[in-house]
Amino acid sequence: MAAAPKIPLDPSFSDIDRSVLGILRAPGLLYWAWIGFCFTLVGIAAALWARQIYSGMGVTGLRQPVMWAIYITNFVFWVGIAHSGTLISAILFLFRTKWRTAVYRAAETMTIFAVATAGLFPLIHLGRVWFFYWLLPYPNERYLQPDFRSPLVWDAFAVSTYLMVSALFWTMGLIPDIANAREAASGWRKKIFTVLAMGWQGTDRQWRHFSMVYLLMAGLATPLVVSVHSVVSWDFAMAINPGWHSTIFAPYFVAGAIFSGVAMVMTLLIPMRKLLGIEDLLTPWHFDNLAKVVLLTSLVVSYAYITESFMSWYAGDPIEQTMFHMRYFGPWGWMYWVMVLCNCVIPLLLFSPRIRVNMMALWIITIFVNIGMWLERFVIIAGSLTANFEPSQWAGYRPSITEIMITVGSFAWFVGLFSLFVKFLPIVSMTELKEGIVWLRKALRKGYANAA
Amino acid sequence: MSTISIISAFADDADCARAIDALREEQIRDFNTFSPIPSHKIEHAIGRSRSPTRWVSLTGGITGVLTGLAVTIGTTYEWRLNAGGKPLVSWPPFIIICFELMILLGGIFGFAAFMLFSGVPATVTAPGYNPRFGEDRFGLIVRCDEAEAGRIESILKESNAEEVVREEAPLR
Numbered sequence: 001m002a003a004a005p006k007i008p009l010d011p012s013f014s015d016i017d018r019s020v021l022g023i024l025r026a027p028g029l030l031y032w033a034w035i036g037f038c039f040t041l042v043g044i045a046a047a048l049w050a051r052q053i054y055s056g057m058g059v060t061g062l063r064q065p066v067m068w069a070i071y072i073t074n075f076v077f078w079v080g081i082a083h084s085g086t087l088i089s090a091i092l093f094l095f096r097t098k099w100r101t102a103v104y105r106a107a108e109t110m111t112i113f114a115v116a117t118a119g120l121f122p123l124i125h126l127g128r129v130w131f132f133y134w135l136l137p138y139p140n141e142r143y144l145q146p147d148f149r150s151p152l153v154w155d156a157f158a159v160s161t162y163l164m165v166s167a168l169f170w171t172m173g174l175i176p177d178i179a180n181a182r183e184a185a186s187g188w189r190k191k192i193f194t195v196l197a198m199g200w201q202g203t204d205r206q207w208r209h210f211s212m213v214y215l216l217m218a219g220l221a222t223p224l225v226v227s228v229h230s231v232v233s234w235d236f237a238m239a240i241n242p243g244w245h246s247t248i249f250a251p252y253f254v255a256g257a258i259f260s261g262v263a264m265v266m267t268l269l270i271p272m273r274k275l276l277g278i279e280d281l282l283t284p285w286h287f288d289n290l291a292k293v294v295l296l297t298s299l300v301v302s303y304a305y306i307t308e309s310f311m312s313w314y315a316g317d318p319i320e321q322t323m324f325h326m327r328y329f330g331p332w333g334w335m336y337w338v339m340v341l342c343n344c345v346i347p348l349l350l351f352s353p354r355i356r357v358n359m360m361a362l363w364i365i366t367i368f369v370n371i372g373m374w375l376e377r378f379v380i381i382a383g384s385l386t387a388n389f390e391p392s393q394w395a396g397y398r399p400s401i402t403e404i405m406i407t408v409g410s411f412a413w414f415v416g417l418f419s420l421f422v423k424f425l426p427i428v429s430m431t432e433l434k435e436g437i438v439w440l441r442k443a444l445r446k447g448y449a450n451a452a
Numbered sequence: 453m454s455t456i457s458i459i460s461a462f463a464d465d466a467d468c469a470r471a472i473d474a475l476r477e478e479q480i481r482d483f484n485t486f487s488p489i490p491s492h493k494i495e496h497a498i499g500r501s502r503s504p505t506r507w508v509s510l511t512g513g514i515t516g517v518l519t520g521l522a523v524t525i526g527t528t529y530e531w532r533l534n535a536g537g538k539p540l541v542s543w544p545p546f547i548i549i550c551f552e553l554m555i556l557l558g559g560i561f562g563f564a565a566f567m568l569f570s571g572v573p574a575t576v577t578a579p580g581y582n583p584r585f586g587e588d589r590f591g592l593i594v595r596c597d598e599a600e601a602g603r604i605e606s607i608l609k610e611s612n613a614e615e616v617v618r619e620e621a622p623l624r
Contacts, residue, residue, distance in 0.1 A: 013488060013588030137527045145527035149535055149545045157552040165559040172563065175572070176586075180488075183583035198567075199574025201581050204498055206570040207490040212503035213566035217559060220509075224555045231548065435489045 007280045009444050013434050016281070020177075020428045021184045023276050027423045038416030045409020048402045049124055057127045059402045066397040069382040071125035072235075074407055076377045077260070078118030078414070079159065079232050080253075083225055084261025085111025086166060087293075089173070090221035093214075098439040099289040101432035102282050105177075106272070107265045108170045109427065113417045114261075115163045117410050122155070124406060151234045158231040165224055169217045172210070175200050177426040229257045236380065242323035243384025246311065252304035259297035259343070260373035263366040266290050268418060270363040272427075281428050284357035285443035291356040294369065298347035301376075305344065319389055326387040327379060331396065335375050335383070342372025456598050456620055458605060459580050460613040461589045465491040468590040471611035472497035475594065480604065483594040484578070486585035494590070505565040512561025513554045520550030580619075589614070 007015040052059050062069055088107040092100040123129050135156040137145050146153045179200035182193035200206065233253035236244035246252075266287060273282040312324040327336055346368045355361045382397050421427065433440060462468040465487060472494065475483060485494055524546040532540060566572070580593035592613070594604055601618060608616050 017587055137523055143530045145531035147533055147535065148524045148528065148549055149538065149542050154545065154548045154552075157549055161552045161556040164556060168559050168563045172566065176488075180586050183586055198572045199576075200572060201574065201578050202486050202488060202586050203578050204485040204487070204494060204500075206572065207487065208495060208500060209503045209505050209566050209570040211490045211495070213505050213509070213562045216506060216509045216562045220513075220555050220559050220562070223551075227548075227551060227555075431489055 007444075010441055011280075011437065011444070013437070016430055016433050016437070016440075017180060017184070019278060019281055020426050020430050020433075021181055023278065023427060024181065024185075024189075024423065024425075031419070031423065035416060035419060038412040038419065041405075041412035042409050042416060045406045045412070048405050048409075052124070052127075052402055053129060059400060061398045061400045061403060063395065063397070065388050065393050065395060066382055066385045068125075068385060069397050070378070070399050070403045070407055071121050073374065073377045073381050074410055075118050075121035075125070076232055076253075076381065077374050078114045078121070078410065079162075079229060080257035080260045080373065080377075081264045081414075082111040082114035082118065082162070082166070082261065083229060083254070083257035084265050085109070085114070086162075086169075086221050086225040087258050087261065088265070089169065090218040090225065093218045094222060097289075098436055099286050099443075101436040102286050102428055102440070103265065103269065103290065104432065105173065105429045106269055106427050107261075108166070108173065109421050110261075110265060110268065110418065111166050112163070112170055113414050113421075114264075115159065115166060116417075117414045119159055119163060120410070151231065151238045154231045155235055158228045162224060162228045165217070165221055169214075169221055172214055172217065173429060173432075174425065176202060176210075176431045177429055180430055181426055226254055229254045236384075241384055241388065242317075242320045243327065243380065243387070246308060248304060248307055248311070252301070252308070255297050255300040255304065256373060256376060259294060259301050260370060262290055262293045262297065263369035263373070266294070266362055266366040267370060268415075270359050270366075272422065274359075276422065276427075278428065280444065281433065281440070283440075283443045284359070285446065287359065287362055288353070288356045291350045291362060294366070295347055295350040298343060298350075298369070302344040305340065323384060323387045327383055330383075330387065332379065332383050332386070335379050339372050339375040339379060342368040343376060346372075454598050454620075455595055456601060456618060457580065458594045458596065458601060458608065459582075459615075459617045459619060460592045460594070460608040461582075461584065461615040462592065462612065463589065463614055464612070465489075465493050465590050467612040468592055469493035469497035471592055471608050471613065474607045474611060475604070478603070478607065480594065480596060480600070482596065483592060484580070485593070486578070486581060486591035488586050488588060488590075491590070503569065505562060505569055508565035509558050509562035513558035515561070516554035516557035517550045519557065520546070520553040523553075524549050 007019045011019075048059075060069075060071075085104075085107040088100050089104040089111075093104070123132055126132060135146060135153060148154075174196075175198060178193050179197040179202070182190060182197045185193050230250035230253065233249035237246055237249035239245060269282060270287070273279050309324060312320045327333070346365055349355050349361070349365060355365075386396060387394055460471070462471070468485065468487070469491070472483070472485070475481075476497070476499070485498070487494060525541055528540050534540075580591060582589075582591060585591040592608070594608075596604055605616050605618070
């Protein structure tokens with residue numbers, strides 16, 4: 001893949017444009033082979049889903065009492081991944097954080113694709129997917145309506161609101177950049193960019209309303225992001241199942257979501273900056289700060305694990321205590337300890353400032369975090385169901401090839417969509433980089449670029 | 453006396469804002485700007501009131517809450533499901549729906565207001581637009597009587613305008 005033009009140590013606005021728009025040059029054969037590989041996996045997953053729809057849920061490993069397993073794990077995992085985007089684009093925007101400008105577009109793009117991936121899993125899990133609309137209220141001759149006391153209905157509202165508001169926020173940020181790309185493009189790209197830019201010219205009138213609505217959107221997205229994963233956690237916490245019924249789930253899940261999401265941003269951006277040759281735009285300064293967020297949220301998540309265990313012990317409920325004993329030392333105990341290693345122990349390396357600017361070390365650590373956070377959801381969701389109230393109901397769970405391949409397909413779908421975006425629309429916000437150019441110059445002068 | 457336009461380009465938004473301040477002191481108010489980034493300095497210099505989009509977004513948020521209340525309470529009475537003797541109208545869970553719809557409609561109304569007030573999608577190019585104004589230059593277009601042109605040009609040059617060009621047509 002051809003690298004984007006290098007930018008000087010004291011970049012100007014034009015240098016930023018040149019570097020970012022340089023990414024959009026026609027991709028090579030290797031790129032298309034990668035896209036082909038990703039979407040072949042998606043095709044296999046789609047075929048298996050079609051088979052599942054045709055044959056019924058018997059093709060999965062779901063058996064009583066473990067009726068929620070990998071699909072719901074994936075749903076929670078992908079919603080969690082989405083959270084970093086809104087954290088970086090909205091919450092850090094409200095705090096006027098300097099380093100967010102270079103990474104926010106990539107994180108927000110990840111949000112859109114992660115929510116789009118997450119949204120598929122309740123449908124896949126539904127079995128009879130053609131009845132998905134039963135979750136929403138609509139006029140019907142039998143006066144049947146959803147029960148708004150059910151967390152599953154809250155979920156439908158929360159996740160679809162999240163997708164919609166994130167998409168609007170992302171689109172708004174893209175408009176000025178696409179207008180910039182329009183001026184530099186030619187041929188069919190120019191035509192497409194002209195339509196997508198919607199006639200943006202950067203007049204004082206346009207910026208005046210843009211700035212206000214962008215701020216409003218950030219203000220709306222901030223409580224939204226907290227509410228969405230809280231609602232997702234209530235899917236479990238509202239049930240009386242041991243291992244699920246816990247009051248700390250909402251903050252615990254939100255912290256976990258930010259933890260896994262920021263780790264995923266880094267997992268994607270570290271190879272991307274190298275492949276696209278934008279090391280000067282995404283400097284180790286940016287990754288240093290992202291790593292600090294990962295470290296902080298890792299500590300919050302570790303604290304939540306300890307609190308959860310303490311609550312189970314202190315409450316003295318033998319059923320809850322048995323479930324937790326099973327979680328630590330039962331047949332799937334190894335998963336719990338791998339999760340602790342990935343989420344609580346390995347991220348402690350990020351206390352070292354040298355590791356925080358070492359790209360290879362960061363990449364490996366964030367992959368461990370991703371594995372750990374997927375396992376966390378699996379341990380909570382499927383693990384808790386294996387050891388229910390009645391020991392006679394206890395049972396194991398073995399995922400089928402359908403579930404495994406659909407999971408692999410979801411990763412391919414997410415990475416494939418992200419890879420497509422990277423080459424066709426500006427993955428780094430030129431407008432915001434220009435606004436924070438003073439900070440980019442400082443990062444470059446500090447020599448962070450060379451530290452990589 | 454014929455009206456003409458003066459197109460000026462600045463490398464820095466502070467210079468552009470200074471030029472606007474100087475023009476306003478001279479009671480010249482028929483101008484518009486182009487910029488690659490949203491500039492608070494330029495916005496303050498122009499001195500327009502805050503964008504009304506926030507009121508539209510607020511209306512959307514209120515509509516969302518009311519819609520949430522109507523949908524949850526209305527459908528509960530349509531399908532009276534007694535769940536464990538809990539009250540039919542259960543406020544705590546209904547607040548979640550109201551909250552989500554408040555955010556959803558607040559966001560949609562806000563975005564719609566942005567499009568409406570900022571004239572997006574625009575089918576015509578604003579007069580005086582130059583692609584450089586999206587890249588690295590701040591553009592200030594002033595419309596004035598031909599007799600005033602000399603005075604305005606000197607104000608713009610004194611404010612470090614890199615380029616000052618006179619257009620015979622009044623660009624609007």
